[in-house]
Amino acid sequence: MTRSSEISNEPARLASYRKAAKALKRAVRNGDGQALARIAAATGRAPETARHADCLHAIAREAGYGSWPALKFDIETRALNREGRQRRLAQALFEGWKPQAERLLESDPSLTGGHLGLKAALYDRQAVAAILERDPDAATRRFGSRSPILFLTFSRYWRMWPESADDAIAVADLLIESGADIDDTMPADPREPEGFKLSALYGALGHSGHVKLARHLLERGANPDDNESFYHACELGHLDGIRLMMEHGATLNGTNAFFRMLDFDNLEGARMMLDYGADPNECPTQWMVAHRSERGNSLHHAIRRGRDGRFVDLLLDAGADPSALYLGHTAYALARIYGNRDAAQALEARGAASPLAENERFLAAAVDGDAGAADAFMPRSGELIASLxxxxxxxxxxxxxxxxxxxxxxxxxxxxxxxxxxxxxxxxxxxxxxxxxxxxxxxxxxxxxxxxxxxxxxxxxxxxxxxxxxxxxxxxxxxxxxxxxxxxxxxxxxxxxxxxxxxxxxxxxxxxxxxxxxxxx
Known part of the structure; x- marks a missing residue:
């Protein structure tokens, strides 16, 4: 069968699966025993609660797929031309969609041939070396908005196949030695090519979470101060990324990274950043010049994010000023109006409680569930909220x-x-x-x-x-x-x-x- 005839058959094939799912749904509703058994076998759910999604899932499983999205992705991909399937593969590697990447590669093993960006994203060191030997300039040639080193660093291939992680480092060396810019960037939004840019380092650390590759880039001279990597290193679920940034002297203050760390219940990470030099009285970067007096400090941010008394003690010990104001509220008042009782009690224990204004008493009563006190304010609730x-x-x-x-x-x-x-x-x-x-x-x-x-x-x-x-x-x-x-x-x-x-x-x-x-x- 020719490729063109395969493509022409794909819409009909997908339509037949959709029709089968609707027929299964009708049979389930009618109490058909065989249909109920098919749903139970495919989903493990009680058949009488079957949704249309369960019927689609059952049809996909019976067709040999893990899920309906997998079936649909496969059929739609078959209808794409080669360039379209290459774009799908690039997206799958960028997002870390292992099933999609596997299906694309299995259906056409030659799909990546000659595409240095995809070879780099797949950590294929032999293929990358061969291409660069023939054409060294390929290391800097872009595919759309990305050069090969950006395909490499933004690839989540190592998450899908962890045993390949070290190959990424070898590919990075091949590209850099052929002239790739270790600090290369790409637009954060492809629709705005001249807008904000994301670096290769951010790709390795903040996007793909490949700490070993990020370390290698830094050791080879990548600039740690890209205003993104330190911030997003806080999101990895471990502290290896921020340790790495500290080891390489990354600038912390002015990046909002300390505030990002306080978004998570990670006391050790917050302490590490303070030891590194985080300013506990810094306010979020976007307000540092024009509105600093309104924006408080890290103590207010921690309270707003639900951090408990341990963080309050840590920040006070580091010198955070509890009397600073966040939109007119002291740290104590903020803890009360957010219902963060643990933080409020820690401030009370440190002698940092402050009197509450009328609108603060109103909000504190509401979030504390003090119906009697809150009801007393209700005739003026609109006025009090408007005063905020x-x-x-x-x-x-x-x-x-x-x-x-x-x-x-x-x-x-x-x-x-x-x-x-x-x-x-x-x-x-x-x-x-x-x-x-x-x-x-x-x-x-x-x-x-x-x-x-x-x-x-x-x-x-x-x-x-x-x-x-x-x-x-x-x-x-x-x-x-x-x-x-x-x-x-x-x-x-x-x-x-x-x-x-x-x-x-x-x-x-x-x-x-x-x-x-x-x-x-």
Whole structure:
């Protein structure tokens, strides 16, 4: 069979699988024993609760695929020309999609032939050496926005095949010795080629998390001060990345890396950064010049992120000023209005408690669940909320992003905070914030209130797109219930937008739900 005839048959093949899934769904609803057994065998779920996604999954498993997204990806890929399949492979290696990469390589072992970027992304040292021997200038030739060294450093191939990790270092040496720029960059957004740039070092450390490769680049002279790598090293789930940056003298203050570390419950990491020279009285970089007096310091940031009394003691011992103001609030007042009782008690024990203003007493009563005290303020709740700084009117958005914060979120909404309010920095709502972290209980609560489900944040995503992206990119994704979150948002009427990556950027399980929702329309 010719390639062209294979391509022409692919849409019909996919349509037949879709038809089979719908037939299976009807049979399940009719109580057909064989259909129920097929669902149980494929999904392990109780057949009577089978969703359309389960029927698609069963059909895919019976066809020899691990999931419906895998089946669909394979069929759609077969319909692409060679260049299109190369782009798919580059994306799979960039995102760390092992099943997709495997299927592409198995279906066409010659797919990477002559493409130095893909050979580098696959850590194929023999092929890279052979290409460079014939054509040394290939080391600096770009494929779209990326040169071969950027294909290498942004590749997550080592995560898919850990035994290949050291080959990446050999490939890096081959490219650098042939003239590749060790500090080469690419646009963070391909749609804005002259916009913000990401370095090869960031690719190795912040994107792919390949610490050994990042170390090698630094040892060969890569610039550690790219204003991204230190910050994103905090997201790796271990401290090897920040140790590496410290070993190579990376600038810390002014990068927001210390604030990023405080976003996580990692006391050792925070202590390491203070020992390295982090300024506990620094405010976030974007406010250091114009609004420093309003933005407090690391102590306020830690409290807002839910860090406990251990962090308060650490930061106070390092010299953080508890009397500094964050949008008019002392550290103690901030702890009270965020419901961070452990931090508040630590400040009290250190003699850093401060009197609360009227609007602070109102908020503290609400988040503490002191109904009597909160009710006394309710006749003036709108006025008190309006008296807050505009960003503090987004307090409930911060709480919506905190695991375990449902009761505080409910209290703030009951006190008069607008569920559809958009924050000033990213134009996110509380629903967006909860969706990013996969906090399904928060999402379910917020969906009870009228709001614009199609509102898009500064990244161009609605709440559903935010949840999809969070399922693979949120550093705390493992703790989120993204499947239920996505189901709730779809049921509420949030639109699915394949043109914005909704079928590409989610986890396998989330993508299956999105696929099923589209198929079921």
């Amino acid at each position: 700084h505009p960003e503090e009117q987004a307090l409930h958005i911060e709480v919506a992003r905190m695991a375990g914060g449902l009761e505080r979120l409910k209290a703030l909404v009951a006190a008069g905070f607008d569920p559809d309010y958009r924050d000033q920095q990213e134009s996110i709502t509380a629903l967006h914030g909860a969706a990013w972290f996969g906090l399904a209980d928060h999402v379910a609560f917020l969906l009870q209130f009228p709001q614009d489900l199609e509102h898009r944040n500064v990244h161009g995503a609605n709440a559903l797109g935010t949840a999809i992206h969070g399922s693979t990119n949120c550093p705390e994704a493992a703790a989120g219930d993204y499947e239920r979150t996505v189901e709730l948002l779809i049921e509420a009427g949030c639109s699915i937008n394949p043109d914005r990556g909704d079928l590409l950027m989610g986890s396998e399980a989330v993508t299956a739900i999105i696929e099923a929702a589209l198929e079921g329309k």
